[in-house]
Amino acid sequence: MNKQITAGLVAHVDAGKTTLTEALLYQSGQRRKLGRVDNGDAFLDPDQLEKQRGITIFAHQANLQYNDLQLTLLDTPGHVDFAAQTEQVLQVLDYAILVISASNGLPGYTRTLWSLLDRYRVPTFIFINKVDSVGADPAGLIQQLQAELSPGCIDFTGNQITSGPTAEAIALQDDTVLEDYLTSGQLSTTTVQQLIKQRKVFPCLTGSALKLTGVNELLAAMAKWTLPTNYDPDFSARVFKISHDQNGHRLTWVRVTGGRLQAKQELLPGEKADQLRVYNGDKFTIHQEVTTGHVAAVAGLTTSYPGQGLGSSNDGRPPQLQPILSYAVATGSADPQASLRALRELADEDPQLKVSWSKHLQEIHVHLMGEVQREILEQLLTQRYGLHLQFSQGQILYRETIDHAIEGVGHFEPLRHYAEVHLLLTPAPRGSGLTFASNCREEVLSHNWQEQVLTSLRAKEHRGVLTGAPLTDVKITLIGGKGSIVHSVGGDFREATWRAVRQGLMELQSGHHNILLEPWYRYRLTIPQDQVGRAINDIQQMHGQFKLATNTSNTMAVLSGMAPVATMRDYAITVRNYSHGQGQLDCIVGGYRPCHNAETVIKDHHYEATADLLNTPDSVFCAHGAGYPVKWNQVPQMAHFPYQK
Template sequence: MTSHLKTLTLGILAHVDAGKTSLTERLLFETGVIGHLGSVDSGDTQTDSLALERRRGITIKSAVVAVTTGEHRLTLVDTPGHSDFIAEVERALGVLDGAVLVVSAVDGVQAQTRVLMRTLTRLGIPVLVFVNKIDRPGAQETTLLEALRTRLSPRCVALDTVTGLGTPQAKPVPLPPGEELAEALADDDEFLASYVEGREPDHHAALVRQVARGAMHPVVFGSAITGSGVAALVDRVRALFPARERTDAGDLGATVFKIERGRAGEKIAYVRVHTGSLSPRQPVPFHRRETDGTVTELTGRASAVRVYEHGATPVDATACAGDVARVWGLKDVRIGDHLGLGGAAVAPGFFAPPSLETVVRPADPDDAVALYAALDRLSEQDPLISIRRHDREVSVRLYGEVQKEVIRSTLADDFGLAAEFEESRILLVERLVKTGHAIGLRVPEERVFFFATVGLRVEPGPPASGVAYRLEVELGSLPLAFHKAVEETVREQLRHRPRPVIDCVVTLTDAAFFPPLSTASDFRGMTALALDDALRDAGTRVHEPVHSFEVEAPAAAVSGVLRKLVELRAVPSEPAVTATACTVTGLIPAASVHEFEQALPALSQGEGVFFSEFAEYRPR
């Protein structure tokens, strides 16, 4: 089956408060999906469904909605803009055909906007910049375009100008192809050849090619509140982004980018189909890339498949290439899994893991088991927010303080649990100093012993390599259940130590069992003892997360900025200073980021801009 429908899956990305949720709402209204225009302030938008989203007026969870208009189906993914929810953005990026990056005409380019643009550019995702809020007092055009080119990308090219800027009557006016556009398209071989050969150049065709390559970023203007320019935005998206035919041809290939639970607790997977089709009641093979790079193969059966066609509520249908669907019945599936026979599990994440951690306790001690189960379910929905257990304490990894509030609210609203959170702390890790080895043997004369022999060698691995587990014994030397018990225990113990041990290779060097007495529990217990001894033999060193940073501030502020950075143990590079501004880059401990962000406004007369992203772990 092949339909004549062309599909596009678009991400709507922005810094917080740029107006992307309002833009999504306006797109739905303009295309006839909804008859009433909701607003963030009144808390009745289609895509902000969580109670906390409505209360705070921010997007926390990626939301999906489709618009079928003409021969196109646009599936919109309204992603969070707050840096605390960058993991949600990461998962959406992997399934996009293109992105609309929303920038406020009043607030201009923000630090998080730059982080998003850098990532989109690095991934080669086509980007169209929508300058929102042209009706607001203080809206900019020329100054903003300069900022887009200098702070986002020199490949930003305006397709509009604005009349009535900063008034309720503001509206975009399309610019005819001119010298600026021709100059921007000069990198396109076909466009350049038409000039050389004296033919009339096709500006539109060249622009489409450049946008598809991620080599050019069209800039259009409008207002999500008044609706001005939004219909033109839909036309531009359809005309410029690379659409694909909706077809069921070929083998199934799809990516799971979100997991949620239904009212009855059932698991629901959000899936983007790349090739082939997915129907209910058919067996579905899926593959998962583990932390050590190996690929695990599993099988499930979809009990229901619902496709986003028109609006925020999907309908029962077969999901074909280009569709985004909600899938029930795949109880073992996780975020990032690849559905289909190919086994080409998705690449590692684009964003860094969280660097904060907080201890969570139930307000009622009797709820301890229920709290752990609830947190375990939340970490399933967001694997980067993993939970750790050590000495009866449960810790949760975080990107920031807003995320802590979200977890507290979710525990109360969805699980009826009141939780108390300790002050967040930096998540320190350990790396091995050298190679270590230990063998755990059965010692009958001791009061407690295990019917198992486990020998482990631990070796330092390359930075960012994760934990690799290997065998130096024959696979048949132990029953498979015992092998599984050893590997699972190794991974759990390394992760649940007071400070997780990262970037290492663990090899099973010796193994023996004692039938019929040995059990998987014996191997878990002996593995924990042998691993502790091997780590002591190797020695470990504490490391802290370090961010790379960039600061922009007035030139007069450079000395104060540098002084504060050095005070906070940062390592700044030589500042780039012009007559009016200075830019400083370098490395700063994650523990110091928040304090510097708090100090920057006073150091820069409120004009400083700072952004940082995880760079590495370094010895403390």
């Protein structure tokens, strides 16, 4: 019986991930000719831009059979600017194959991928590629993996896995398994499989994908050491990608995680699966049904989005990796509305673009990860839509949070309407985003009204009051409120809820408890030893932090740490200049931290929270048959539900 596994290939750019994919397809008999990235004939880089750039930009699917293993491969982008697309794919995988170059150590983005694989609990095989390259040290790299990623990164090269030194190293990753191993001296195949599935063991294999060495060993390891996922009988699926084919048909890519997906099946209210496509590279076959564990592209859905759960599946976690730069788009002689439609279609494929139209500035804004994504977007607009648009210099995307708890109150009572909402805003761990909860008795506020409040909280991107930047890392809990059997409708609670959030933030601002956050890079700087002093001085000037590695060579030194994106984003050019091309700076987004120059940024934004009518902190009360506005600082004393400051 075939074992169905869906595995994703992930890697830092230039690690040889796409070359490995080609080798896997070739060695399994799926392809008769070995494609190459530099020849532009890679099976999973069919897009014109991918051929031009020599990198994977979009996630693609391939299918292969090796012995009794039926393997669906999802190739993911390798450049950090497209990491959000990779993150969406991780949510639908049984296993991942992390490709690492034997001569490049652990680049920053590889560490980010490792963190994401841990976040989504994806069991992972590691393929150490390019072992024939100059400076390759696979044994040393495995030691580095054990020291810096997990002691469970174990060399699976060779046949003796369930006995001997390799078995002992595996047993050391679990106390119960170790106790059994010390008694028997053996590990069962099932035990090893389970330790891999539990992410306690990460098999490491070595080879050269270009030379086809180690590829069969990787396939054999996948066939032997993987376990099929157990699924529920009821239908469920997870969306991981939206795309448009050459004819403009919108495709929703899903992994079926339970039951069966059938053609003409209603998946969303009023939306059916008009067609089920199973892709292999850029070719597809049409199926009448797709069974559990398989991947399909569904035509006919218009409101689906990446991360969405279908059937009995809940939506996935929001992406951890978020854009950090905002660009203004100049349409030039192009029709602004046509440009906006094109960008919104691309944002349908990648919601992280956050395309918006500024009425005040009469320009389009998009959110991006970096310059490579900007260049690709410009080329996509030209090739797909014939639009030649120009993007401004990217501006930093700030966020806001709080460092103190507060009760916010919103009241909405124009004539014949009524709702009052009390929310507790509390600081949450960095990187947690916004979370919502209810701690309100139903005798105080009915279940239906509580659901209206929670729905309203999720329906809007809440803005801070310092610069109007998105609010993050706050837990918002419903703690009280009032409704009217006669006059309250759902929209009233929406208005009261949004006003309560803003009112609470304004209360905090009066006590200086709002914090402006900016994105920081986690960097790794390799430079000649005689340039260390210059580099340290630069990093300090950039308000960054640094640590000098102790295992530096006689000629090169390594500095690592954190620094604001705003100050370090162009530093790679400076490094190349003063090091005469010997230095290298690797940067990945390391999250948001308090802004290093908050006062200056706040002043430059000229944001007046009380003048932002779409995000007002004020409330509306009613007297003598008419509604009237009440300023935010007077709302608590006029509230109908008891307020506790």
